Amino acid sequence: MAARIIPIRPAPSAAFEYITTKKDELVGWARKFSIFPYPFVTACCAMEFMAVSSTPYDTDRFGAALPRFSPRQADLLMVVGTLTHKQAPILRKVYEQMCEPKWVMAFGVCATSGGFYQNYAAVAGIDKIIPVDIYVPGCPPRPETVIDGIMRLQDQIARARHPILTKDF
Amino acid sequence: MDTAVLDLLKERLDTVHETAISHGTLVLVVAPAELPGTVQRLKSEFEFDLFLDVTAVDWPGQKPRFEVVYHFYSTTHRVRFRLKTRVSEEDPTVGSLVSLYGSARFMERECHDMYGIVFRGNPDLRPILLYEGFVGHPLRKDYPKRAEQPLVPYRD
Numbered sequence: 001m002a003a004r005i006i007p008i009r010p011a012p013s014a015a016f017e018y019i020t021t022k023k024d025e026l027v028g029w030a031r032k033f034s035i036f037p038y039p040f041v042t043a044c045c046a047m048e049f050m051a052v053s054s055t056p057y058d059t060d061r062f063g064a065a066l067p068r069f070s071p072r073q074a075d076l077l078m079v080v081g082t083l084t085h086k087q088a089p090i091l092r093k094v095y096e097q098m099c100e101p102k103w104v105m106a107f108g109v110c111a112t113s114g115g116f117y118q119n120y121a122a123v124a125g126i127d128k129i130i131p132v133d134i135y136v137p138g139c140p141p142r143p144e145t146v147i148d149g150i151m152r153l154q155d156q157i158a159r160a161r162h163p164i165l166t167k168d169f
Numbered sequence: 170m171d172t173a174v175l176d177l178l179k180e181r182l183d184t185v186h187e188t189a190i191s192h193g194t195l196v197l198v199v200a201p202a203e204l205p206g207t208v209q210r211l212k213s214e215f216e217f218d219l220f221l222d223v224t225a226v227d228w229p230g231q232k233p234r235f236e237v238v239y240h241f242y243s244t245t246h247r248v249r250f251r252l253k254t255r256v257s258e259e260d261p262t263v264g265s266l267v268s269l270y271g272s273a274r275f276m277e278r279e280c281h282d283m284y285g286i287v288f289r290g291n292p293d294l295r296p297i298l299l300y301e302g303f304v305g306h307p308l309r310k311d312y313p314k315r316a317e318q319p320l321v322p323y324r325d
Contacts, residue, residue, distance in 0.1 A: 086300045088321040118315060120307040128323045 027162040031075070031101065032154040033063035038074030040094060043081025045108040048140035057143045062150050071097040076153070077130075082110035083123045095130045100166060103133040103153060108140050115139060174248050178215065182207060195250035201237075204254050205264040208239070211252075212269055217241040220270035221249070223277060225284040229310045233257040237286055239266075256286065265290035283308040 039049060052059060059065040068074040071094045083091060095104070106126055109115040112135045114124030126132060133156060136149040174195065179188055184203040189196045199207050211217045221240035228234055239252040256263060265288040266273040277288040278297040285306040288294065296303060300320060305312050 085317065085319055088319065092321050120312065120316060120318070123319070124317075128319075128325075129321050131324070 023164075024160070024162050025158070028158040028160060031162065032157040035062065035064040035076045035103070035150070035153070035157075036066055036068045036074050037064055037076040037078050037105075038069070038071050038094070038098070039067055039078050039080055040091060041078075041080040042083060042087060043110065045081045045110070045140045048143065048146070049078070049080045049107065052143045052146045057147060059147065059150065062147075062154060064150050071095075072099060074098055075102055077102065077104045078107050079104065079111040079126050080107040082115070082117055083126050083129070084121050085123055086121075088123055088129050091126065092129055101162070103157070104130055105149060105153065106132045106135045107146065107149075109137055110139075112137060174215075174246065174250075178211075178250075181214070182210065191251070195248070196253065197250065198253045198255075201254045201256050201263045204252070205266065205269070208241075208252070208266055208269055211241065215243065216245045217243045217248075217250070219244055220266065220272050220276075223266075223273065223280050225280055225286050225308075227284065227308070227310045235261055235284060235286060237263055237280070261285055262287045262289055264288070267291050282306070285309065 039046075041049060051057070053065070053067070064076065071077070075098075077095060077098060079091065095102075104126075106112045110117060110122070111126050114122050118124060123129060134149050134153045136146055138145050141149075178195070178197065179185060182197075184199050184207050185197045186200065187196075187198040197207075219242040221242055223237065223239050226236040226238060228236065233255040235256050235258070237254050237256060240249065241252065242249040254263060261284075263286065265277060267277070267288075267290060273288075274291065274293065275297060277286075277291045278294055280286050281288060281291075281294045282296050282299045283306055295301070299307070302320075303318055305316075
């Protein structure tokens with residue numbers, strides 16, 4: 001039996017050739033699915049960061065799985081662990097090296113508020129040094145908490161204004 | 170075994186003030202001036218070849234205020250012991266053990282950071298865990314518990 005070739009019907013012209021949206025919504029949609037994190041890992045929360053990065057939790061669903069090991073290529077600064085006063089200048093420098101737009105996640109209770117380190121050595125929350133967009137509590141946070149944090153950050157990015165020209169550019 | 174070594178130490182070391190066994194560890198107390206000589210003899214005659222740690226204890230209100238605590242181990246006799254010496258707040262100085270044990274270099278720096286004990290003869294007492302410009306010694310009992318010395322100005 002000879003195979004019959006069924007011709008594909010051409011799409012009617014002018015269908016789906018234009019969409020209308022707002023610039024901020026479009027750029028926000030694109031940015032929220034391409035969060036390249038830079039892990040600034042200082043302490044034991046690193047173990048949970050490794051768990052989050054592993055296959056079962058698949059943060060690539062949110063476009064946030066590819067860590068960049070240069071702050072200049074990253075969008076999201078994940079501060080994972082306790083920040084000491086001795087390290088604070090390094091964090092400040094890393095933050096300043098990141099290009100706009102940039103977001104910061106305080107991963108774990110030490111980065112959020114210092115946790116139980118209220119002493120001469122630790123900074124009681126990285127928000128005393130750099131602005132923070134999303135706080136993930138827990139000692140350490142469960143991977144589900146981190147994923148919730150990433151999704152909330154995505155919502156925040158989607159809702160935000162995305163100016164093409166900023167005061168620095 | 171421990172008591173036998175302790176008796177031997179007591180018999181042959183004339184510089185030892187007090188001796189005891191605490192939690193199965195030999196404890197000797199010497200005067201600060203006699204410390205380097207005593208350790209020299211312990212290393213050469215009793216083969217305490219491993220220097221484990223040096224730290225200090227702050228006893229507020231006591232005179233002398235600080236107790237500098239050394240731990241040693243002998244890999245040949247498999248005996249460890251603790252050596253203590255007491256120094257005052259006004260002159261918290263003991264001789265360094267750098268010439269006897271190279272590992273004393275960093276441990277004495279840490280003890281100097283935390284308690285302000287001055288190790289005479291240590292060539293490099295810069296901060297090792299703290300940072301340049303840190304005022305005071307955080308593990309002293311009179312250091313305020315919540316005092317911060319930030320290196321980066323706070324945002325607010």
